Amino acid sequence: MVDPTVEPPPASADRVGFAVAFSGPLAGTVYVRMPEVLTKIIAGNLLGADEPVEDWLARDTAGELANVICGHVLPTLFGSSAVFRIDAPRGIGATDSLGEEMGATALAVEGHRVEVGLCLLREQAGAA
Amino acid sequence: MNAAAPVAWALIVDDSSAVRMWVRRALELAGVPADGILTASDGASAIGRLRRERPPLVFLDVNMPIQDGLETLSQIKKDPKLRGAKVVILTSDGSDVRAAVARGLGALVLRKPVAPEAIVEVARSTFGDRLVPSSDPAAADF
Numbered sequence: 375m376v377d378p379t380v381e382p383p384p385a386s387a388d389r390v391g392f393a394v395a396f397s398g399p400l401a402g403t404v405y406v407r408m409p410e411v412l413t414k415i416i417a418g419n420l421l422g423a424d425e426p427v428e429d430w431l432a433r434d435t436a437g438e439l440a441n442v443i444c445g446h447v448l449p450t451l452f453g454s455s456a457v458f459r460i461d462a463p464r465g466i467g468a469t470d471s472l473g474e475e476m477g478a479t480a481l482a483v484e485g486h487r488v489e490v491g492l493c494l495l496r497e498q499a500g501a502a
Numbered sequence: 503m504n505a506a507a508p509v510a511w512a513l514i515v516d517d518s519s520a521v522r523m524w525v526r527r528a529l530e531l532a533g534v535p536a537d538g539i540l541t542a543s544d545g546a547s548a549i550g551r552l553r554r555e556r557p558p559l560v561f562l563d564v565n566m567p568i569q570d571g572l573e574t575l576s577q578i579k580k581d582p583k584l585r586g587a588k589v590v591i592l593t594s595d596g597s598d599v600r601a602a603v604a605r606g607l608g609a610l611v612l613r614k615p616v617a618p619e620a621i622v623e624v625a626r627s628t629f630g631d632r633l634v635p636s637s638d639p640a641a642a643d644f
């Protein structure tokens with residue numbers, strides 16, 4: 375559960391990232407980073423799983439979460455009449471370059487740090 | 503089960519395994535038999551399954567590889583043998599334009615994240631008393 379009143383803990387070493395690229399009126403990426411253990415907690419909660427969730431399924435769930443966040447961020451920023459092409463989520467590394475970061479935030483979710491950010495392609499970032 | 507109950511009840515089309523599993527679980531809690539729930543990970547294979555097995559209910563993602571959900575919905579509604587299926591678009595895409603297109607083609611649009619109650623309600627409105635009460639304790643929540 376997200377608690378906006380709780381200060382997010384520091385980033386952990388085992389965090390994983392997922393990015394969803396979009397293109398349309400502007401092009402860029404929405405990304406989500408979180409500890410790997412949280413991907414399993416979220417997947418377990420979502421699927422009502424009694425057994426520990428396998429890694430691939432936890433990552434698939436986290437990728438879908440990134441997809442949902444992207445789908446909500448774009449109309450919030452650019453209006454619901456804007457039409458974007460949204461790519462499938464992909465895993466990203468800690469140092470992957472995603473473009474010019476336009477905004478990011480950190481949340482505490484189930485006691486873990488989750489980072490969410492929006493990057494635009496460098497050639498479009500100045501115009502945004 | 504009522505003799506008129508379908509063999510294939512529902513098709514879930516989404517490129518995310520997690521979403522397919524989540525919708526499946528909600529349908530099972532609603533009382534849809536597990537072996538009547540089909541899945542596909544893209545629109546093209548969904549059309550193949552629909553033509554072969556004719557489930558009356560289809561849950562369709564929009565952003566998918568090979569063939570997206572709106573193209574698949576359009577194909578369903580153009581095919582006289584498939585157009586009677588109830589199609590529910592499950593999408594994270596917040597575009598009003600795509601939602602309007604989907605509604606114009608006769609689909610119900612549910613925006614992710616979707617509450618399981620919404621899936622259960624769709625199952626109830628589609629199948630009514632043909633649903634088989636689930637023994638899963640979680641079904642009591644609905």
